[in-house]
Amino acid sequence: MTSQYIYCSCQNGAQHVLKNEILSVWPTFRTAFSRPGFVTFKVPADFPANSLPTLNLKSTFARTSGIGLGKITNDDQTEMVQQLVAELPLEQLPTLKHVHVWQRDPVLPGNRDFEPGRNELTDKIASEIAAKLQAINLSTDPSNTSTAALASANRIAKADEAILDVIMVEPNQWWFGWHQATTTVSRWPGGIYSIRLPEHAVSRAYLKMAEALQWARLPIAAQDVVAEIGSAPGGSCQILLENDFKVIGIDPAQMHTSLLEHPNFTHVRHKAAEMRRSGFSNIKWIMSDSNVVPNYTLDSVEHIVTRDDINIRGMLLTLKLTNWELAKELPQYLDRIRSWGYQYIRTRQLAFNRREICVAVMKSRAIRRIKRRRKKQRS
Ligand SMILES: C[S@@+](CC[C@H](N)C(=O)[O-])C[C@H]1O[C@@H](n2cnc3c(N)ncnc32)[C@H](O)[C@@H]1O
Structure with missing residues (x-):
């Protein structure tokens, strides 16, 4: 996909209502690639590009969204990390302060013990990508060792910070893009509040x-x-x-x-x-x-x-x-x-x-x- 597009993640099964909702609010958008829980929309060429990083989609069903930058297909995760960082158009982006990595929901939350959110694998990949970004930041400006210059992995962003999103749509197919934190939920990795069900909880x-x-x-x-x-x-x-x-x-x-x-x-x-x-x-x-x-x-x-x-x-x-x-x-x-x-x-x-x-x-x-x-x- 060469033209500008945005991606949204949503609940597995909600992609149809999400598409209808977005197209009713944004009639010039066109649906493009989609899978259960992940939808992309082509944005018309004359849509103001500078409004996209903070675009409020006014959506009930989109957990989070951002501007698409590309996708990686490969069976080797180490190579995928390298490929992804190599393909980032860093000179056209603000300094990326965060790397958010999440998996597309495989089933409905609460089914088959699945709950959305960070896990060992997404945290590991986010850390690997963040380490590579930090190496690039430091090689361009060796004096800049302040924590502010370093990208952090799967943490909550602060307002206005730029976030690299990596969505594991399939184990061997990752889509990536970026957005700028604005609302509370746009600061959470994948738009998901980070919490695990504690032992004492009597229901989910x-x-x-x-x-x-x-x-x-x-x-x-x-x-x-x-x-x-x-x-x-x-x-x-x-x-x-x-x-x-x-x-x-x-x-x-x-x-x-x-x-x-x-x-x-x-x-x-x-x-x-x-x-x-x-x-x-x-x-x-x-x-x-x-x-x-x-x-x-x-x-x-x-x-x-x-x-x-x-x-x-x-x-x-x-x-x-x-x-x-x-x-x-x-x-x-x-x-x-x-x-x-x-x-x-x-x-x-x-x-x-x-x-x-x-x-x-x-x-x-x-x-x-x-x-x-x-x-x-x-x-
Ligand atoms: C999904 S469960 C609620 C789970 C609960 N919030 C929890 O934290 O465990 C739905 C509940 O709605 C209750 N319910 C259905 N109709 C109701 C009504 N008219 N007034 C009060 N409770 C009702 C049912 O008895 C059932 O316990």
Whole structure:
């Protein structure tokens, strides 16, 4: 491929919705090479090239993206590293401060023990590439031995730093390109929050909530009351408690005993719609992770968020895409959330999401107006 192109990585299986989404926002882009979990788009020649390193694709399904520089095909990994570094047009690039190497997702996260993220192999290759880049940096400027001049391997980048991305699309086929760190997720290798499921976690929802909190950065303060709809067995409540929040788990199913014993945890063993109308006026944040279709999830959340005695500041909602067709309904789901008076909404398919997405929602002043209007209508 000689013309300019961008690459996106996504969940294995999400490539079709990702293509539709990108082409609807960027109608002049054209899809090019793709594999499950990795998609490239040809960018028109007149597209301003200097905007590409920091391009915000406004995508729910792209974990990360960058400007394509080429691909290497070889069966020998040592040779691949050498070939890759030799092919980098370093004189046309800013100083590369980071090397991020990741593998295309082989299966859906959570299947066959697979979880996205760094591993021994990707870290080893990233270190080898970084060492070669450092040797080049030092040979061009031997006095420059400061750490800032050295590329680091599979670490979180700082804002504005230039990152070399190497995507192991197949063991013997690596694609490479670069991007400049802007958003929180564009600083993570492969757009994946680096975390492993700890021994004590009672479900993999632990990973999902850990990543959601890091991505959304909602201003939840220690001791704030957070309610989770669909909380059993309790992985996500565990990470909420580890963040020093007070947690209410709403679920008719049984919570793990370690949660029930925690002094900051309360179990409401009901469906969300059956929650008593009083007694929970201190809830400030809602999380939702029910295994039901999105509109039913939104019914449950609406039941709580529109109550007069509760003032919800923000939410992290998991919407299950029980089939990929539901991705087309996303604008309607977001309209419904806006109708409750929440204007600040972002969506992302998290690396640890399965076939679902995360919606981060923050309050606007309008919620008060809606509540006042409803009160007036009732009186
Ligand atoms: C994927 S599991 C949740 C995993 C959980 N977040 C964790 O951290 O372990 C989905 C849960 O949603 C619950 N659920 C389904 N409909 C619900 C409703 N209307 N209200 C509350 N919980 C509901 C189910 O009982 C089930 O335990």
